[in-house]
Amino acid sequence: MNINRRQALGLSAGAVAFAATGFSALPALASAEDADKRIADFAGGKTPETGKLTLTAPEIAENGNTVPISVTVDSAMEGDDVVEEVMILADGNPNPDVATFHFSEASGAAAATTRMRLAKTQNVIAVARMKDGTTYVDKKEVKVTIGGCGG
Amino acid sequence: MATPKPRVKLPKSASAGEVITIKTLISHTMESGQRKDSEGKVIPRQIINKFSCEFNGATVFSCDIEPAISANPYFEFSARVKESGTFKFTWVDDDGSVYEDEQTIEVK
Numbered sequence: 001m002n003i004n005r006r007q008a009l010g011l012s013a014g015a016v017a018f019a020a021t022g023f024s025a026l027p028a029l030a031s032a033e034d035a036d037k038r039i040a041d042f043a044g045g046k047t048p049e050t051g052k053l054t055l056t057a058p059e060i061a062e063n064g065n066t067v068p069i070s071v072t073v074d075s076a077m078e079g080d081d082v083v084e085e086v087m088i089l090a091d092g093n094p095n096p097d098v099a100t101f102h103f104s105e106a107s108g109a110a111a112a113t114t115r116m117r118l119a120k121t122q123n124v125i126a127v128a129r130m131k132d133g134t135t136y137v138d139k140k141e142v143k144v145t146i147g148g149c150g151g
Numbered sequence: 152m153a154t155p156k157p158r159v160k161l162p163k164s165a166s167a168g169e170v171i172t173i174k175t176l177i178s179h180t181m182e183s184g185q186r187k188d189s190e191g192k193v194i195p196r197q198i199i200n201k202f203s204c205e206f207n208g209a210t211v212f213s214c215d216i217e218p219a220i221s222a223n224p225y226f227e228f229s230a231r232v233k234e235s236g237t238f239k240f241t242w243v244d245d246d247g248s249v250y251e252d253e254q255t256i257e258v259k
Contacts, residue, residue, distance in 0.1 A: 066222075070227070090219055094185055095217065095219065097217040097219065098217055098219040098220065099216050099217060099219070099220055100214065101212070101213075101228070102210075102212065102214065102215075103212060104209075104210060104211060104212070106206060106209060106210075106211040106230060106231055107211055107212050107228065108170035108171075108229050108230055108231030109170050109229040109231075111228065111229055112212070112214075112227065112228045113226070113227035114214075114220060114221075114224065114225055114226050114227070115220070115221040115224070115225050116220055117183070117218075117219050117220070117221055118219075
């Protein structure tokens with residue numbers, strides 16, 4: 001890699017300025033629509049309910065390169081009460097897909113934590129699908145301060 | 152890039168039926184395919200696209216990964232252990248490489 005930290009920061013700051021001018025607003029919009037479409041595909045046409053699924057993300061992420069997020073679904077993970085999949089989406093990234101977790105009865109609990117990238121301030125969305133087909137959704141807005149100076 | 156080094160943390164022993172927490176980390180740049188080098192050429196995507204954890208041959212947890220996961224991907228999840236055995240962790244790279252780690256747990 002022949003790109004140093006200063007260049008990387010400059011590039012990302014430039015990218016944000018570019019996006020802010022509205023010139024590249026179209027791709028960002030498309031991404032939000034993509035996210036909605038993926039939720040619809042994942043839920044199989046049903047409207048996901050809220051409640052059982054909890055998405056934990058920081059309100060403000062100083063560094064958009066590693067944002068800790070975790071998902072927890074209130075489930076016994078036994079019998080019919082099993083979470084099959086949890087999909088994470090970010091509606092302001094160049095590509096809304098983040099990750100899909102596959103759970104099983106042997107998981108014992110439907111909870112997972114990871115670290116993700118956020119290109120700018122945006123919504124992080126988690127969608128869970130249970131064994132019986134019920135889907136749940138949770139959404140958090142994360143403010144990203146690129147440059148890492150806080151504030 | 153240096154060979155990715157997996158690191159896994161889980162308890163050495165547990166009681167039967169206990170739900171344990173497993174933490175995994177692997178060193179990997181997770182090149183997103185969005186960045187450009189100093190000459191303006193796009194750096195090709197190279198990420199770990201799949202992670203899975205098996206216990207005694209049965210899948211416990213797996214994850215499909217997209218470029219939006221940070222460098223050095225970290226996963227924390229849980230597993231219910233009923234008997235002693237071996238956890239096998241597998242990471243699959245875009246270039247086809249597979250990185251593996253194994254950890255044993257004793258159920259008292």
